[in-house]
Amino acid sequence: MDIPHACDPATGAVEEPSKDRSTGRLVGIDIARGIALLGMMAIHILDPASPDGNMSLPWVIAAGKSAALFAVVAGVGIAFASGRHRLPRGRRWTAAAVSLVVRALIIGAVGLALGAVVRLPTAAVILPYYAVLFVLAIPLLRLRVGWLALLGALSAVAVPVLSHVWRAGLPPWPKVNPTFDQLLADPAGVATQLLLTGMYPALPWVAYLCVGMAVGRSRLSSRGVVLRITAIGVGLALAASTASWVLLDGLGGRAQLEADALGEMNMSLEDYAELLVWGPSGTLPTSSPWWLAVLAPHATTPVDLVYTIGTSLAVLGGAILLGRMVGGLLTPLAKAGAMTFTLYTAHLLLLVAVSLPEHDAAEYGLQVLAVVAFALLWTRRFSRGPLEQAVWWTTTRVRQRIVGTSAGAGPRPG
Secondary structure, three states, X not given: OOOOOOOOOOOOOOOOOOEEOOOOEEHHHHXXXXXXXXXXXXXXXXXXXXXXXXXXXXXXXXXXXXXXXXXXXXXXXXXXXXXXXXXXXXXXXXXXXHHHHHHHHHXXXXXXXXXXXXXXXXXXXXXXXXXXXXXXOHHHOOOOHHHHHHHHHHHHHHHHHHHHHHHOOOOOOOOOOOOHHHHHHOHHHHHHHHHHHXXXXXXXXXXXXXXXXXXXXXXXXXXXXXXXXXXXXXXXXXXXXXXXXXXXXXXXXXXXXXXXXXXXXXXXXXXXXXXXXXXXXXXXXXXXXXHHHXXXXXXXXXXXXXXXXXXXXXXXXXXXXXXXXXXXXXXXXXXXXXXXXXXXXXXXXXXXXXXOOOOHHHHHHHHHHHHHXXXXXXXXXXXXXXXXXXXXXXXXXXXXXXXXXXXXXXXXXX
């Protein structure tokens, strides 16, 4: 899941003051990605409910938000890898586009392989969806900050509405992680799952990519720019939560949803309440347009997308500022964030292969210690994680063939 985000040596970009100068990395991006990794691990391991039956604090903090943060940071990484402020043209665009396809094939293959051993409800494997996002990012490579921000806003509002209409005639998500066998047996069904009906539907999630790429093409060397990104994030989150409350409680949407769920859909009151609090397994029902006002984990509604874009921007801006001020103190988190493809894969395999303590907090603590310790030890000798190295080696060869220069020179990508 790690994206290269050192400046391409051909771009002539100036090194950011918040970079680790020994590696060329923007430390705050790694910190943000590390936060996302720990959040997703918490969702997979920790109890969703507190003793009083309400949503537990880790779930309040991370449910739906960690995966969104991963997608936004992926957009940042794509912008960094494709030239940052200098938009790719000619052979550089071709190299960037083909590299995204190659990266998508590798990450998608690992994700499909994991799907064969990681079953729901243990974890919903995000990697195949992530791979599709990389391919969908190709048409965005030549867009400037303003167009990316505008397209992100339009995607966040319009695509969930279109998805709501399209999904009315589609079969629901089968609630399985996609595998190679399923892809070969029903490619159209798997494509529908990855694009529209699954846990992390790629088409609505293009909004996250657009926003992340807009951030990656911004002047992150400016403290004012980073502060504005953070403030915009907080403002978006507040605006989205307010809009959901107005629509559902102020304008009567909640009563309409209850009547629809308990009547036409024949849901129990308990199932309906759980859907509004915990979010859907896959996507929300399409029986009423009022479902588009629901703000819940993985609801993928306009308010949910805007809200999680806001939380992602707030975390990302805060992480960049922390990377400048106390980056050394957060080195373990940043090192883990620099190899999330490897560590996320290892985490999923640990979930199904290792008998860990029954107490979920102890299991979570042990896994966090394991991934952080591995990252610290590995980076003492190697510049990239094992899976990151495989992706980097392959995409570097692709760039060399297309551009005709030594793409491996300069600062190391992630």
